Amino acid sequence: MYFASRKAMLFITSVFLALLVTGFGFSSYQAAAFEKNNPNKGDLIDVGGYRMNSVYVPRPKSADLPTLVFIHGASTNLRDQMTAFRGKLEGRADMLFLDRPGLGFSDRGGPQNAYPDGQADAIAALMRKRGIKRAIIVSHSFGGAIAASFSLNHKDMVAGLLFLSPATHPWPGGIEWYYGAAKVPVFGWLFSTLVAPPVGMALIDKATKAVFEPNQRPDDYVEQTAAYLALRPRAFRNNAVDVANLLEYVKRVSPRYKEIRAPAVIITGDADRVVLPEIHSRQLHEDITGSTLLGIHNLGHKPDYTVTDLAIAAIETLAGKKRNLKQLAAQAQARIAGDKTE
Template identity: 55%
Template sequence: MLARRPVRTIMIILISSILLLLAGLAVWTRLKAREIEARHPPTGEMIDVGGYRLHAVHVPRPEGADLPPLVFIHGASGNLLDQEVPFRPKLEGRAEMLFIDRPGHGWSERGDAANNTPDGQAAAIARAMQAKGISSAIIIGHSFGGAIAASFALAHPQMTEGLVFLAPATHSWPGGIAWYYGLTRTPLIGPLFANTLALPAGLTRLESGSACVFAPNPKPVDYVDKTAPALVLRPQAFRNNAIDVANLKPYVTRVAPRYTEIKSPTVIVTGDSDSVVLAHIHSEGLARDIDGAELVWIRNLGHKPDHVTTDLAVRAIEKVAGIDVDLKVAAATAEASLATDNAVCPG
């Protein structure tokens, strides 16, 4: 009996220490999340889409616009700045634009369980467009945003003037997802992880992780400051992102066979050195499934054609809009600019 007391005492001390550590991490996470929010405040407006609000930057249609309205959908772990930063300077004065924080990302509210899959998020984006008086648009989707763009075209063909996919994630793939996505989406352990360990661990990987997404192309020095990926490390946003990613594979497995129904003009821009999504599955799959789609392969391009080959992406938008554009020439120009890129993922 006496021998058990030291063991029991040690266990009590150990458990108490763990609980104190977790409580400390939770407080630190809350304070750090507020600091991140203060550094990256909302820059647009909140649009009511039926019981919850999406944060969006709306650029009104300019006089003399030569392009239809453009709607930009960001990928996983991102927010609207990831598309606004590269595209707005290139396209301002040419089109009405809507840059949207997807439900539960950036400064947008999550809404209900329908937004746990791309079709629900596509419906929310459609309502945001209608709220701003946009009856139809070219939909531009990067990475995870590609699955939403495809879902948008399926559900709202009359609102889809065209599609531009940039390194899209749209089809089922071999293997699974990173362990922390599966952990974070679980009911009990997930919130605990998101509120204690995810943010401090994520901050240590923010620069290197972003560099890996860009590789073999160099990450812009100011990318993290300008596009605010740290916003996804806030506990609820982190959980929303994990749910999105964990649900993507079963969703596209079910929906991808319907891509043959898409009739909108389509261009797909992808790189042969993308280490995030398997271009030969997703991009080639879209080109196979969507009748008339044009696939533009770029040698030595990673997962960020939106930032690395923005001019080519603009040419793709022009092509979808009906402007006479030779994308082969544009692709050759892009490839020439990337020929010597050899940035390495920090690991």
């Protein structure tokens, strides 16, 4: 009986190890394929012992807007904001699109970069390396918490703030289970390596469409934004840690938002099921004296794509130009009134 049990255990162990090796091999192959199919188009710059990746678009002499710095949300990279804005703003401003620490092609850096204030410091260091002294900060979703922290800790570098569906305040409940799973030591590494890539590949089309709902996701969104890069094990786990840390962070920091003095515009939609506007955008508006809140009926979580022209008008307003944002918001709302999930 002892020898039979031992043989059974050896067999089970051998099968388990074989599955691990196969899983690691698949993940390594897939991560390499993601990067080969989506090569880095940015520049890696040392910001203090680790490198941040970014694309800098210089301003021509005819530019009519100040420098713009774009901070992307969770599970994405710099191409998300670059795809939405570059084509419509090129020639009007300097623009800096960046991969947040540990995402896209940026290094993770130290443990401080698992929190919004650490990432804000990293962005400030990158701006200095790029020779950018002051900018309008454009942020989406998770990037909103970073932009708020940036405004608190680097206020002299902020010319204005545009928050698009920001995640900035404590919310009831918790987070999706897989974020917590990916954060756990050892198990999280295994989960991010063995489970996330194949499951993510199967679900990415449906998941990205859900982020846009009830509005339509561009057909080429996944390809244009290199969304598959988020499924690489290291990027997946870094993103999960960011998200898992956010709730406790905003509980601690959000009471300081009343200190923000930069001009700010917040664009949100009442159909956003990713970041609830009543919890985040409305409270942020109440916290930042003089801010403008534009709530759009039937708008989901992606105003950067669905109402891009309104976002650009908000940037122009922050730059001192006269734009009737409420009228433009009403026009955008009328345009998407019939949007619905298929």
